[in-house]
Structures are given as structure tokens and as C-alpha cells.
Amino acid sequence: MSAPIWRHSPNFGPRRNGARPQLVVLHYTAMDDPAEVLARLCDPSTSVSAHYVIGRDGTIWQLVADANRAWHAGQGGWLGVEDVNSRSLGIELVNTGCEPFSAPQMHALSQLMRVLMTRWSIAPVDVIGHSDMAPERKDDPGPRFDWRRLAREGYALWPEGLGADRPLDASLDRIGYPPGPGAQRLAAFRARFLPAASGPECVEDRRRAEAVATGFYRARGIARPGY
Numbered sequence: 644m645s646a647p648i649w650r651h652s653p654n655f656g657p658r659r660n661g662a663r664p665q666l667v668v669l670h671y672t673a674m675d676d677p678a679e680v681l682a683r684l685c686d687p688s689t690s691v692s693a694h695y696v697i698g699r700d701g702t703i704w705q706l707v708a709d710a711n712r713a714w715h716a717g718q719g720g721w722l723g724v725e726d727v728n729s730r731s732l733g734i735e736l737v738n739t740g741c742e743p744f745s746a747p748q749m750h751a752l753s754q755l756m757r758v759l760m761t762r763w764s765i766a767p768v769d770v771i772g773h774s775d776m777a778p779e780r781k782d783d784p785g786p787r788f789d790w791r792r793l794a795r796e797g798y799a800l801w802p803e804g805l806g807a808d809r810p811l812d813a814s815l816d817r818i819g820y821p822p823g824p825g826a827q828r829l830a831a832f833r834a835r836f837l838p839a840a841s842g843p844e845c846v847e848d849r850r851r852a853e854a855v856a857t858g859f860y861r862a863r864g865i866a867r868p869g870y
């Protein structure tokens with residue numbers, strides 16, 4: 644991977660309580676033009692930033708040093724952790740949200756993930772989407788993002804198949820989703836693990852969530868979800 648291009652953002656602070664990066668949070672920009680994206684994430688009046696931005700052509704920009712706390716995650720939680728910014732690295736993919744992610748961009752993402760996950764000893768189970776940690780507020784990186792591919796390459800976890808028919812809420816809690824309205828938790832879960840699903844909760848959602856919860860528990864070294 645060629646070194647990222649630095650575009651220093653003033654929008655960062657120290658990680659709180661000595662936290663280190665333990666998660667990677669993936670985003671889409673919902674904006675079309677990389678120059679506008681970089682300008683916004685470097686504008687002190689916006690109070691938003693990310694560690695990295697990846698363009699459609701695979702260019703990687705770095706805005707905030709890994710050791711610092713960028714302002715990409717906001718309100719939400721994952722596995723009971725609420726200050727996700729202090730414990731994560733944020734990567735923004737230039738994408739409007741209604742288009743496929745380009746091949747050069749996905750290739751650059753894989754290369755960056757390999758570097759970051761090695762540098763910070765981050766496991767595939769600890770790579771999440773913005774919508775995973777903030778289902779009430781966020782939709783990104785959205786159903787067009789190819790989580791399965793990222794998992795095949797070893798940079799995320801996407802357990803295959805269906806499990807037993809267990810209560811959906813219990814499985815979503817065990818995966819790591821924060822508390823919140825059921826419809827939004829279901830939408831976030833589907834965007835990542837059942838992208839073709841729609842309509843009210845059904846048995847496939849419950850069986851898929853149980854399989855994912857079991858896979859995540861196994862990856863975290865926990866024998867199986869205890870229902």
C-alpha cells in the first residue's frame with residue numbers, strides 16, 4: 644500500500660482514559676465529491692472528522708493520527724461501550740449511499756485494513772459499520788457495502804447460514820447492538836447480514852441473528868450465546 648496522503652484535520656482530541664483503538668468503524672460519506680468531503684472533515688466549524696478517507700479511485704487520505712480520537716462515531720454504543728470514538732478508528736468511503744462501492748476503493752480498503760488490524764491487533768469481529776453502533780441515527784455503510792467480501796479477506800466477520808429460532812432481541816444484544824427501538828435494530832442488522840430482507844420481523848431474521856451471535860461469540864472466545 645502506498646502511504647496515505649496527509650490532510651490534517653483540526654477536529655480531534657486525545658483518546659479518553661488511555662483508550663487504544665480496538666474497533667474499526669466503517670462509514671460512507673453520503674457526499675459525492677472527495678474535495679468537499681475533505682473540506683468538511685477539516686472544517687473546525689463542523690466538529691466532525693475521521694482517521695481515513697478513501698476515494699472511489701482508491702486514493703487514501705489520512706486526516707487524524709491513529710493515536711488520537713477522531714470525531715466520526717457520535718452517540719451510540721457497541722458491546723456496552725458508549726465512547727466509541729475513544730476506542731475506534733474511523734474510515735470514510737466516498738459513496739453517496741445509493742451506488743456500488745468501486746473495485747479500486749474496496750481494494751484500497753482491504754490494504755488499509757490489513758495495515759491497521761496488524762498495527763493495533765484488531766480482530767475481524769471488531770470491525771463494524773456506523774449503523775451497527777448507532778441504528779437509531781445512521782444507515783452507513785448501507786446494504787450496498789460488501790461485508791461478505793471483506794470477511795472472506797479476513798477483515799470482518801460475516802458468519803454464514805442460519806441458526807435456531809431464538810428471540811431476536813437477545814441475539815442482537817449478544818452481537819453487540821446497543822439498546823433502542825426494535826425496528827431500527829432490525830434494519831441495521833439486515834443491512835449488514837441479510838441485505839435482501841424487508842417487511843416485519845420473520846423467522847429468517849431470528850435464525851440469521853442467532854447464527855451471527857454464535858459466530859461472534861466463538862470469535863470472542865465465548866463458547867456459545869446463553870439464552
Ligand SMILES: [Zn+2]
Nearest residue numbers: 670671773783
Ligand atoms: Zn457514518
